[in-house]
Amino acid sequence: MQFAGQVINPKVILAWLWFFLLLMSYYVLKPLRDGLGATLASELGWWYLATFVTMLVVMAIYARLTDQLGTQWLVVYVYEFFACCMLGFALYMQGWNDPPYWLTGCFFVWVSVFNLMTVALFWSVMTDVFDTHEGKKWFGILASAGSAGALAGSAMTIYLTSLGKHGLLLLSCVGIQFTIAISFYLIELRRKERQNQTNNTTLHPSNDSPKSDLVESAIDSTSTNQTPSGLLAGMARVASSRYLLALCGYVVIGKFAATFIYNNLQLSFKASEITAEIRTSWFAQMNLVTQVGSMVIQGLVVAWLFRWIGVRGVLAIPCATVLALLFALTIEPGLGVLIASQVIQQIVGYGLMTPGQNVLFTVLSRQDRYVSKGFIDTVVFRFSDVLAAQLCTQLIATGTKLPLLAAGIIPLMFVWCFLGIRLGKEYDRRSEAMPPKAV
Secondary structure (H helix, E strand, C coil): CEECCEECCHHHHHHHHHHHHHHHHHHHHHHHHHHHHHHHHHHHHHHHHHHHHHHHHHHHHHHHHHHHCCHHHHHHHHHHHHHHHHHHHHHHHCCCCCCCHHHHHHHHHHHHHHHHHHHHHHHHHHHHHCCHHHHHHHHHHHHHHHHHHHHHHHHHHHHCHHHHHHHHHHHHHHHHHHHHHHHHHHHHHHHHHHHHHHHHCCCCCCCCCCCCCCCCCCCCCCCCCCCCCCHHHHHHHHHHCHHHHHHHHHHHHHHHHHHHHHHHHHHHHHHHCCCHHHHHHHHHHHHHHHHHHHHHHHHHHHHHHHHHCHHHHHHHHHHHHHHHHHHHHHHCCCHHHHHHHHHHHHHHHHHHHHHHHHHHHHHCCHHHHHHHHHHHHHHHHHHHHHHHHHHHHHHHHCCCCHHHHHHHHHHHHHHHHHHHHHHHHHHHHHHHHCCCCCC
């Protein structure tokens, strides 16, 4: 099969299907979570904190599983756990037309953890399955699979609302079962490919390759000798690597900006007294627009941008976009501008930040691709939610208006852009120092 004149490896097709079904399952649930989330708007900071604490517990268990399980069974254990949770929520929610506050809060936390863990594990496997050259070529296409799945999930939520909350949860559970089956085929295909590469040639990184001031020496991305270690070891590796610390800073600021816009949108919805059913429908429609825009960027634009402006440019564009949105909010902080800001920041986030951030890991060791990446994509990612939500809650409690809040975080966007450019430069150094791809 070919795409844009390039022959697509079968593992790209399997990975595309995996991510499509995963995001389809999530976007069946996301409008439900967001539609109910307005009832939590005044206390979102505390629910984000509950999500963060839950993530710490889940990550500790996940790190232990990476020590004891191969990649195939790691996917099965993690994905089946969340599938069982879906069944539990489906059985319990069918007895409630309007879920109580505590159940809404638990569902909000669970959906957030589900999204972070399953997507982080998918991209960890992808950075192991594809080398750095393949990553730049195909990660944009794989990200488009997520947008296509999100588009399908959002449409299903709009047109299958008659199934009710429990019916949508069961539908999402079925999608997860298919992702597990696909993951088995993909990981087995990559194992056979590595065996063939080993038979043809053995790659050894040069001991005198140039080293960056931000990154430890590159490790062959096809190596399977290193086994992921525990959560504390992953944290230690992040703390000892300037490259990973810079990446943490980039993730924190980016998620902070996204959460800032989302929280203020929810507060605006709550003030408007729009019903939960209408909010769910609006969020589903916003998701449709978001995913169409993301698919266009991921499928047609991001690979071209990687070639012409490099990773640094791809990482810098979202920073400039959000900066413009914050300027707009300082002028007109109404519901319409907040909705537009939410959609636009998600388009550049999914379309550019997702493939850009994941390409950064292709020059690192397997331990970093799993444990360190998992720590960044989950614990660090969710901590920024807590930070943004708590800060918004405290500032709003003082009577600070949205235009002043938006103006106050504009300087942070320049730091965000600097980190993106810096990370892109260091990625280029590491990529050039890595051994050539095996033939």
